[in-house]
Amino acid sequence: MRPEANKPAALGEGRHSPRFAVATATRASIIAALAVIPAVLILIALPAFADRALLQELFYVFTMLTLAQLWNLLAGSAGLISVGQQAFVGMGAYALFAFTIIAGLDPVLSIVLAGIVAGALAVPAALIVFRLRGAYFAIGTWVVAEVCRLVLAQVKHLGGGTGTSLPPDIAGSMIGLDFVRHLFRVRGPAARDILSYWLALVLVVGTFILVYRLLRSRHGLALSAVGDSEPAAESTGVDVFRTKFLIYVVTAIVTGMVGALLFLQKARISPDAAFSLIDWTAYVIFIVVIGGIGTMEGPIIGVVIFYLLQYYLAALGSWYLILLGALAILLMLFAPSGVWGVISHYFDISLFPVRRRLVVPERAGLRKESLR
Amino acid sequence: MLGWIDTLLQGILLGGLYSLYATGLSVIFGIMRLVNLAHGDLIVLGAFLILAATAAGAPLILAFAVVVPLMFFIGYALQSALLNRALGRNILPPLLITFGLSIIVQNGLLETFSADTRRLDIGPLQSASLPLGSGLAVGLMPLICLGAAIGVIVLLNSVFYRTPLGRAFRATSDDVEIAQLMGINNRSIYALTMGIALAVCAIAGFFLGARANFDPSIGPARLLYAFEAVIIGGLGSLWGTLAGGIVVGLAQTIGAHIDPEWQILSGHVAFLIVLVIRPRGLFPRAVD
Amino acid sequence: MAVLETRELTAFYGDFQALFDITFTLDEGETVAVIGANGAGKSTFLKAIAGLLPRPAAAVRLDGRDIGTLPAYEIVKLGVALVPEGRRLFSSLSVEENLLVGAYGRRRGGAWSLATVYQLFPMLRERRHSPSMALSGGQQQMVAIGRALMSNPRILLCDELSLGLAPIVIRDIYAALADIKARGTSVVLVEQDLAHAMAVADRAYCFMEGRVSLTGRPQELTRDAIHAAYFGL
Numbered sequence: 006m007r008p009e010a011n012k013p014a015a016l017g018e019g020r021h022s023p024r025f026a027v028a029t030a031t032r033a034s035i036i037a038a039l040a041v042i043p044a045v046l047i048l049i050a051l052p053a054f055a056d057r058a059l060l061q062e063l064f065y066v067f068t069m070l071t072l073a074q075l076w077n078l079l080a081g082s083a084g085l086i087s088v089g090q091q092a093f094v095g096m097g098a099y100a101l102f103a104f105t106i107i108a109g110l111d112p113v114l115s116i117v118l119a120g121i122v123a124g125a126l127a128v129p130a131a132l133i134v135f136r137l138r139g140a141y142f143a144i145g146t147w148v149v150a151e152v153c154r155l156v157l158a159q160v161k162h163l164g165g166g167t168g169t170s171l172p173p174d175i176a177g178s179m180i181g182l183d184f185v186r187h188l189f190r191v192r193g194p195a196a197r198d199i200l201s202y203w204l205a206l207v208l209v210v211g212t213f214i215l216v217y218r219l220l221r222s223r224h225g226l227a228l229s230a231v232g233d234s235e236p237a238a239e240s241t242g243v244d245v246f247r248t249k250f251l252i253y254v255v256t257a258i259v260t261g262m263v264g265a266l267l268f269l270q271k272a273r274i275s276p277d278a279a280f281s282l283i284d285w286t287a288y289v290i291f292i293v294v295i296g297g298i299g300t301m302e303g304p305i306i307g308v309v310i311f312y313l314l315q316y317y318l319a320a321l322g323s324w325y326l327i328l329l330g331a332l333a334i335l336l337m338l339f340a341p342s343g344v345w346g347v348i349s350h351y352f353d354i355s356l357f358p359v360r361r362r363l364v365v366p367e368r369a370g371l372r373k374e375s376l377r
Numbered sequence: 378m379l380g381w382i383d384t385l386l387q388g389i390l391l392g393g394l395y396s397l398y399a400t401g402l403s404v405i406f407g408i409m410r411l412v413n414l415a416h417g418d419l420i421v422l423g424a425f426l427i428l429a430a431t432a433a434g435a436p437l438i439l440a441f442a443v444v445v446p447l448m449f450f451i452g453y454a455l456q457s458a459l460l461n462r463a464l465g466r467n468i469l470p471p472l473l474i475t476f477g478l479s480i481i482v483q484n485g486l487l488e489t490f491s492a493d494t495r496r497l498d499i500g501p502l503q504s505a506s507l508p509l510g511s512g513l514a515v516g517l518m519p520l521i522c523l524g525a526a527i528g529v530i531v532l533l534n535s536v537f538y539r540t541p542l543g544r545a546f547r548a549t550s551d552d553v554e555i556a557q558l559m560g561i562n563n564r565s566i567y568a569l570t571m572g573i574a575l576a577v578c579a580i581a582g583f584f585l586g587a588r589a590n591f592d593p594s595i596g597p598a599r600l601l602y603a604f605e606a607v608i609i610g611g612l613g614s615l616w617g618t619l620a621g622g623i624v625v626g627l628a629q630t631i632g633a634h635i636d637p638e639w640q641i642l643s644g645h646v647a648f649l650i651v652l653v654i655r656p657r658g659l660f661p662r663a664v665d
Numbered sequence: 666m667a668v669l670e671t672r673e674l675t676a677f678y679g680d681f682q683a684l685f686d687i688t689f690t691l692d693e694g695e696t697v698a699v700i701g702a703n704g705a706g707k708s709t710f711l712k713a714i715a716g717l718l719p720r721p722a723a724a725v726r727l728d729g730r731d732i733g734t735l736p737a738y739e740i741v742k743l744g745v746a747l748v749p750e751g752r753r754l755f756s757s758l759s760v761e762e763n764l765l766v767g768a769y770g771r772r773r774g775g776a777w778s779l780a781t782v783y784q785l786f787p788m789l790r791e792r793r794h795s796p797s798m799a800l801s802g803g804q805q806q807m808v809a810i811g812r813a814l815m816s817n818p819r820i821l822l823c824d825e826l827s828l829g830l831a832p833i834v835i836r837d838i839y840a841a842l843a844d845i846k847a848r849g850t851s852v853v854l855v856e857q858d859l860a861h862a863m864a865v866a867d868r869a870y871c872f873m874e875g876r877v878s879l880t881g882r883p884q885e886l887t888r889d890a891i892h893a894a895y896f897g898l
Contacts, residue, residue: 140412560770
């Protein structure tokens with residue numbers, strides 16, 4: 006993360022000194038960037054003081070946050086509204102089970118391979134569903150997920166429709182497990198939780214860096230052009246298809262890795278659980294929209310709100326789901342930019358700025374200082 | 378051989394049901410460019426409302442006659458109160474509102490009616506069939522269902538193509554801004570559209586409950602079949618939607634004939650194949 | 666008394682202000698031309714009157730009554746019809762259906778019907794069952810005018826009637842406009858083609874960058890004055 010101002014825009018160049026510059030950094034973002042590093046260090050060291058329950062909860066929060074940030078990249082930035090991300094969660098999860106149970110590979114290595122499998126699925130899937138526009142694209146992705154679920158229900162080696170469990174010796178053979186055991190002087194199951202926690206932390210931090218850099222790169226600019234107006238972006242030379250395709254596949258790879266990790270931790274898989282629309286897409290969409298779609302801060306706030314709702318209200322069962330549905334509807338009607346959208350509108354702050362702002366020096370001094 | 382002929386016949390009849398699922402979706406998209414993710418759950422809601430009315434003592438026909446206009450009213454209110462507030466270029470708000478609605482309807486049905494499997498009691502019609510000779514026979518109810526699917530399309534087409542209101546619908550679909558200059562209130566057209574779509578959902582719900590078992594969780598699958606029928610048929614033509622429904626129905630029964638576990642999968646695969654070969658569907662009309 | 670009046674009419678596209686305090690009057694039976702360069706706000710002005718853009722409540726008056734809060738579909742019922750820029754026919758409707766849909770919200774009696782529109786544009790009768798998009802540009806413009814007339818308007822707002830048409834076709838269109846005027850309809854004519862606009866107009870407003878830069882009777886306006894008002898030179 007390099008929160009510096011980009012080079013002055015060519016338009017302002019010439020014999021005169023540049024009259025304006027294009028910047029993405031703000032003072033708040035520089036403070037945020039400086040605060041992130043110690044925060045991450047604390048999270049890495051957390052297993053030394055925290056108990057198992059907290060690590061398990063954080064594991065769930067991190068994986069959901071990763072999925073949310075990925076969906077946010079798809080829908081908020083590339084305009085690809087998918088309700089079929091469970092295809093890649095489930096595919097990654099099943100790939101992990103196949104690599105470990107059938108091929109006997111190491112679980113951690115299998116997570117990476119599972120990401121590749123999910124990415125490989127995304128290539129033909131994209132070629133098909135990209136033929137559908139807008140809202141029809143959404144249902145198309147859902148059909149793809151259903152196809153995956155139904156196909157895997159036919160794979161008898163992985164338990165067919167009822168699913169299967171991960172043999173304990175496989176989960177106990179993870180790379181790094183001995184290291185963790187000795188480091189914290191804990192037993193096998195606790196060590197596994199710590200390792201899973203770290204892996205989730207790696208995925209969530211890695212995803213943030215990936216998305217942040219992607220959005221601040223030229224691809225990011227192309228992406229926001231695509232999101233604003235596809236024909237207009239096309240006419241300025243953005244290869245719309247390529248940009249969307251790239252985002253779709255990259256998102257699928259990481260989503261697949263999250264799926265693999267989630268089900269490694271659960272140690273039990275079934276087609277209905279692995280390809281669950283509610284668990285891996287509806288909740289994820291809820292997190293993004295309640296936090297604020299199209300911003301990097303939104304999913305963080307969203308996952309906190311979601312976690313609290315889940316913690317206090319999940320016991321209500323279907324009433325909990327009705328409440329989430331109603332909240333999502335009210336949000337879309339009255340605050341479509343989500344909680345972070347409202348906050349950043351009132352206080353004009355941005356912690357992870359991915360927008361390019363025009364800075365005009367003569368006026369910049371007059372303007373209300375926007376960095377708190 | 379006879380088995381295959383029977384399979385094809387069953388597939389076409391099943392297509393009638395899928396066409397009923399799809400007609401409402403097709404109308405909504407055609408006029409508003411809106412995709413209703415709660416469509417399947419609303420079909421199931423229709424079936425449960427009819428079930429509830431019969432449970433309260435109403436004869437089946439009366440229950441049907443009450444629930445169809447009731448669903449029209451629900452659709453009208455839904456569009457006026459919720460969806461008309463989210464009109465605009467951004468497709469995300471309407472899509473997510475209907476997604477939220479889908480979850481609410483599904484879980485609301487679960488709370489009200491439990492997860493038990495139900496079926497509408499249609500008396501002797503249940504098992505009545507029409508012999509076609511040489512051992513073949515078609516069920517009377519599936520046949521009536523196909524007839525209803527055709528009847529609904531004929532009725533809707535005559536409204537759309539032969540009445541001033543129908544012209545207003547098509548004008549709104551073509552260019553909503555200019556339609557307003559003709560004195561057309563697009564919001565009330567949209568509300569009527571959703572009302573019509575939900576009335577058709579109620580009809581579809583009736584046949585769903587009369588032909589097979591249902592429970593609160595089966596809505597999303599009906600949405601997918603309906604969606605596949607619309608896309609396979611090609612956007613903008615109700616007859617295309619009927620053809621699309623029959624393609625999905627045939628694919629499912631043929632798949633099931635080979636291996637019962639392949640029924641649903643074959644329908645989806647047929648859809649993906651059509652999407653690859655003819656992305657604009659078999660009978661394209663509207664320019665999206 | 667003015668039949669149509671705007672007072673300090675403003676209009677925005679998002680944050681961009683397209684019109685600044687336009688004050689304008691149209692008298693009964695009058696034809697007023699609105700001229701100006703591309704992007705001067707002429708079409709925006711017509712859209713704001715017709716109700717397609719949000720505008721200040723009291724900024725538009727019809728017979729002295731505020732119509733600034735009414736939606737477009739109510740304004741047409743009061744007798745204000747717009748012939749939009751680029752014709753914008755309903756593509757899935759036939760020629761005759763386009764005309765019929767023009768009468769959809771009709772609340773006013775008057776001279777216009779399918780028969781009288783066909784009388785005005787005889788070639789449309791022959792093509793009445795054709796898909797509207799199969800027509801030539803000039804014929805499409807006739808359908809667009811006819812469609813607006815079907816609501817029996819007292820005020821016809823015309824946006825760029827001559828755009829993209831051959832000179833001979835433009836002449837036919839303007840001949841028809843003279844007929845429409847002769848029946849007492851008031852007309853606001855947005856036009857880039859100065860010669861035609863000035864030939865039929867009783868008065869003209871010139872717009873520049875969203876403001877009125879010049880008004881007057883065509884015969885009183887010199888070429889230089891118009892030129893200056895057009896480009897601000």
